[in-house]
Amino acid sequence: MNRIWCASLLCLSVFALNLSASDGAAATTDATANAGAAAASGTKKTVSAKDIEELRKRIAEQEQQIEKLQESLSSQRDLLETTVRAISAAGTTAPSGDARLVNAGGVSPMIAPASRAAQPSAPIEEAPLSLKIGDTYITPVGFMDLTFVDRTTNVGSGIGTNFGSIPLGNAATSNLNDSLLSAQNSRIGARFDALWKDTKILGYWESDFLGNQPTNILVTSNGATFRLRLFYIDVQKHGFEVTGGQTWSLMTPGRTGISPLPGDIFYSQDVDTNYQVGLTWARQAGFRLAYHAGKILHFAVAAENPQQYIGGSSGGGTSVLPSNLNSALGAEFDSGATSYAAPAVRPDLIAKAAVDLGILHSELVGISSAAKTYVPPATTSSGSVSYTTAGGGISFNNVLKIANRFSIIETATYGQGIGRYFFGQGPDYVVNSNGRATNVKAAGGIVGAELGLTKSTVLYGYWGQDYFGRSEVWDPKAKTYVGYGYPGSSTGNNRAIEEVTFGLQQTLWKDPHYGALSIFGQYSYLLRDPWYFAVGVPSQATSNMLFLDLRYTLPGQAPKLK
Secondary structure, eight states: OHHHHHHHHHHHHHHHHHHHHHHHHHHHHHHHHHHHHHHHHOOOOOOOHHHHHHHHHHHHHHHHHHHHHHHHHHHHHHHHHHHHHHHHHHHOOOOOTTOOEEETTEEEOOOOOOOSTTSOSSOOSSOTTOEEETTEEEEEEEEEEEEEEEESSOOSOSSSOOGGGOOOTTSGGGGOOEEEEEOTTOEEEEEEEEEETTEEEEEEEEEESOSSOOTTTTTTTOOOOOEEEEEEEEEEETTEEEEEEEEEOTTSOBSSSSOSSGGGBOOOSOSSTTOOTTOOBOEEEEEEEEEEEBTTEEEEEEEEOOOOBOOOOTTTOSOBOOTTTHHHHGGGSBOSSOTTOSOOSSOEEEEEEEEEOSSEEEEEEEEEEEEEEEEOGGGOSSOOEEEEEEEEEEEEEEEEEEETTEEEEEEEEEEESOGGGBTTOSOSEEEOTTSOEEEOEEEEEEEEEEEESSSSEEEEEEEEEEEEOOEEEEETTTTEEEEESOTTOOTTSEEEEEEEEEEEEEEEEEETTTEEEEEEEEEEEEEEEESOOOTTSOSOEEEEEEEEEEEEEOTTOOOOOO
């Protein structure tokens, strides 16, 4: 409506300017024509004092008209500049961190920030660091972090906890507490926003320093490794949205709609960089197609990077292959240390439907996976053979917003062959003695609450659990059981892992032009139950963890209750 009013005012002003100019030009033309006619007639005419006075009056009137035209031209120029600024201000919005713009056509992760030059004299409060290059707006995202973690046991990891390797009470590491200071969780990135006709285009990049670390990282220089977290392009038009690149998996629970932006995704408020036990998540390459049917219904399908995963916790959680197939099929599965060597028959296919009903966000997710094995002829009596095993699962997630800053969260996932989506704490498959892969059952979920006492203070608490089923395989060559959770298996073959977490987030100061300074605190209690433990060995492993964090966030990226 603002655009139409401003455009109409501009048209009327220009019409008035043209009309005034035409009247002045006509008067001057008439005087010139009369003088020319007199000259052409060749007649002599006596010029009287009255004629001279009349001429002076006309000249004075024309001078007044010229002054009025100049004043009118100046006012029209001022009106034109004011109108252009008003149109620019009415049609653009500056981004703020991971927030999203909700438009009349549905939920959109795309934002076209406003240029400083196109705004009125008032400062831009939402995105002071946004830059405009050509028709693209670039907004830096990220923060500088210092994290302290203290654990009552040595779990053998950095600031990100390896939940499945909490040592049992008889181990030396269970009697050694572990304290660590690190800046690895510091994050840097940028978002790129552009609008082409009625198509919104977003590019998003985010990295941290939690990559594969050198063995001597803590000796002198503490040279943490830079790594990729998110890197994708997102295009939206008329409710349709296409996303390609490395994103949060569609299996990750959402907070609102269906979106690849971190602010719209639930991965807890935890300081722990491996988040919360019970969370189903991944950050991996994929292609996604979504449709937003207004502000209430959202649908999406995705094809994401697969893995034939038999790994588990670093404390020996890998499923064991039959001895006659270990050398032949070992390279066909990812044990957590295989990198790109393991094959994959097809991408994981994921579908999600989400509903936003004001105070309730609810979503249903389904996944289909597959594994294929090839058994060489030397290992069988019937020649070479191949097998394909299908897996899959279902997830039901809800966020209930009881009050403005009070939410209750629930996530629940069950499946077979999807263990790696529970932070890889359990395997997807075991392998039978004939070479066929068999799915391992997996389940997990979180129940929690988040409360914003004020705009600067957030309290949260979660309980989460992962469960991995037992899958025994008879090894005819070794005359024993193998697989996962079999009698005599490693204590890293976990049946269940639980975590209870309480946390606080406090913003000390915040300014839209200078960023924000915040402190975070988290306490977690971990409990791990292996499938098998020897006589005299504790049946459970526990650990207490305390996290403290000091964070400076770039302007426009201040911590808030998501």
